[in-house]
Amino acid sequence: MNDVAVLPLRFQVGARTLASIPRRLVRVSYSLQTVLAGHVTAIGQPTPSSDGFLVTSMPESQLERVGTAGLLRHVRxxxxxxxxxxxxxxxxxxxxxSGATRSGLKRKAKKLVAASGGTLDVRRYVSADEIATFHPLARAVSALTYQERLLDAGLPSDAGELLRLAAADRVRAWLLFLEERPVAYLCCTxxxxxxxxxxVGHDPAIASLSPGVVLQxxxxxxxxxxxxxxxxxxTEGEGQHKRSLATGGVACMDVLLLRATLVNRVALRALGGFDSAVAVAKRAAAHPTLARLSRQVRR
Incomplete structure (x- = not known):
């Protein structure tokens, strides 16, 4: 089991966090092999020092098998x-x-080739020495991305862990260059x-060239x-390029499992109400009339 850590229950609209409630939680994450097999191990009950669990990538079909009777449950x-x-x-x-995906990839790669003078300049990094070269170049790109600015999910500034994994042949990384300048990176362990x-990230200034999906x-x-x-x-979460490039997928969810205390009940009730309101607002905003009004207001 993972260690207890203070993890915020975030009240979020998109990437923006409006408020948060700190809870002492154990994070439980399931590997792809476990998700594919569909046989998760029992989680059990929280330790006295924790408020409960944050479970990510829980297969939807397995929620009732994890042994969490008596805990409050909230699907994030x-x-x-x-x-x-x-x-x-x-x-x-x-x-x-799909035919549309294949033609789209060819079209996007062709645009990048044209923009870079006739070549698609993708460079691969594997060894510890290569990752030491990759890291500062990718960090320069990461600093520009929304992943780092809004989600605190950019490439780590300390390369130590990546270098350790690379020495064990457990890293693969790539950079896409445009006119000898790195514009997109992907780093996998x-x-x-x-x-x-x-x-993963790319320079937003060239987003119209789709550098991320081409590099992927x-x-x-x-x-x-x-x-x-x-x-x-x-891993967790969806995205158009994930859907279009994947060969399969498993229905999963992220779940909060908390002790049945008054504070936790109030926190989850507030969080559930907020999430429901955001979902209603998103559905309303998608209505054609409101979408047209929104575009007119932005003009």
């Missing part, structure tokens, strides 16, 4: 945990993509035959050519 989000079966090989993977989608596709082709890993794990 539901999503597909997407993955790529790298054993299909490049031909098999590309054949499984490995566990056994699974490699994870850990850190090139990285997947590189991994299939290498042949070492079986699975590429897109």
């Amino acid at each position: 989000q539901r999503y597909m945990r997407y993955y790529v079966d790298l054993s299909t090989g490049m031909a098999g993977w590309e054949a499984a993509l 490995a566990d056994g035959d699974t490699i994870r989608y850990d850190y 596709a090139e990285a997947l082709r590189d991994l299939m050519k290498e042949g070492r890993f079986r699975w590429f794990d897109f």
Whole structure:
């Protein structure tokens, strides 16, 4: 079991946190292999020093099997945990993509090639020495991204852990260059035959060139050519490029499991009401009339 840590219960609208309630929680995360197998281990009851658990990537079909009787339950989000079966090989993977995705990848790569003077400049980094070269270049890109500015999810400023993993051959990283300037990065760490989608970002100034999805596709082709890993794990959360490039997905959710105290009941009731209000607002904003009004207001 993981250690107890102070984790905030966030009241969020998109990437923006409006308020938070600190709770002492044990974070429980399930590996892709566990999610695919569909047999999670029992979580049990929280220790006296904790308020409960934050469980991520819980397969929806397994929630009743984790042994959490008596705990308050709140589902924070539901999503597909997407993955790529790298054993299909490049031909098999590309054949499984939709026609629109294949043509879109070709079109986006062609635009980048044209913008960079006729070449698609993607560079691969594996060894500890190579990761030492990669890190400051990728950090310069990460500092520009919304992942770092809004989500505190940029590439770590300290390269120590990445260098340690690279020395054990557990890192694969790529940079996309445009006119000799790094504009997008992807850094993945490995566990056994699974490699994870850990850190990613691109320069927002060239977002119209779709550098992130082009780099992702090139990285997947590189991994299939290498042949070492079986699975590429897109981890928690959804996204258009995950859906379009994946070969499969498992319905998962992130769940809070808290002690049945008065404070926790009030916190979860407030959080549930807030999440419901945000969901209603999102559905309302998607209505064609309101969408048109929003566009007119922004003009």
